[in-house]
Amino acid sequence: MNQCFGAEFQKSDKKLNELYKQIEARLKNDADTKKLLVQAQRDWGKFRDAECSFQTAGAAGGSMMPMLIAQCMDGLTQSRAKDFEGYLKCQEGDMSCPVPAAN
Template structure:
């Protein structure tokens, strides 16, 4: 009995040793800015690069998360108020020209943090932020996504109200049909259906490169919100100019 128990203990110990984290970890290697820029600019480079399992998108998300976490403890000039919808590829495009050549063989993260702080100083507006300003107080991506979703629902309600008001006007006035038998209200219905397809297709196109990222939902919702707000303004203009 004792021998069987001992054999079982040895078997369990061997199995545990076979999956010990020490055997599955890669040695720490320095991600220099030079390596980072080269690895992230070539498709497939990260899969066969010098650093095993290096993932450009995850690396940039980690840098952005670090900056957001540090913001409250930093001086105002050291903070970065980048929008929650900022995608890794958008940050990547900002890295390079503003970094001195002497920095390229040093760790990439500090240089990228400086780029973030220069590109998105707190108090300055950014073109990547959605039109709605009520979500600026969000502290993380989850809160941002939730806020944008609420804003999108409100904008959808405003859009429907403007559309129905405009449609009712044309139906009430009994606008005459044209030579093809189409009324202005009929054209409005067609235009609205076409706009919905265009909005969705446009956002699919604009956010395609972020589709596999963890922040895709936030970025896509921000795009829908921006397009919807513009449509509300468009329809309201016609309501104000009968």
Template sequence: MHRILCLVALCATPVFAQDIDCENAMTQQAMNQCAHLEWQAADQDLNLAYGIAMAQAKSQDAYISQTDIPAATLLRNAQRAWIDFRDKACALEGTIARGGSMQPLLYWSCFARETRQRTESLRLFGEVN
């Protein structure tokens, strides 16, 4: 019986990302997968912006006194706090459809939206000269 369940689970795995037409997603499963892909793309952008912001923070730290908290430390701590906030806020947003097939769409859409907003903040900080 366990082998049959494993086989069913394998057959039910989602299609590969290149097989999804996110512009015309019609099923809830496809919309959920597209929302996850959107978050993954947003997360890649976030990581690039964080690297630029961290470089900026480190350059600011070149001339601080020993009593100042380094900007790089502040940025790292802020990013960790933001990740915790995003995770909790999006978990809450997903409860609008708790247990329903739309819950992943709400969850991943929230992740993408929050990540894009954070990316913009990091870009603004990273562009300071």
């Protein structure tokens, strides 16, 4: 089970990284916003790790711990990927969206 959940997390993480690269490409001409993206993603990674440690504290040291951590990380990563997908669908002129529309 640990391997299965670990593999699911790796799949979600790969998708997130692909979406991140697409967002970075759209921000190539906006160094300030790109810097904010990099910082936000670093902070999000720290949050994800801390949140999953907290959520799985009851299983600390147990054999289910790796599975529970992978499950938590997968869920949060999928949620972040949905956010990124939303950023990539921004409409031209949407000032509430940090990512410019595709050309």
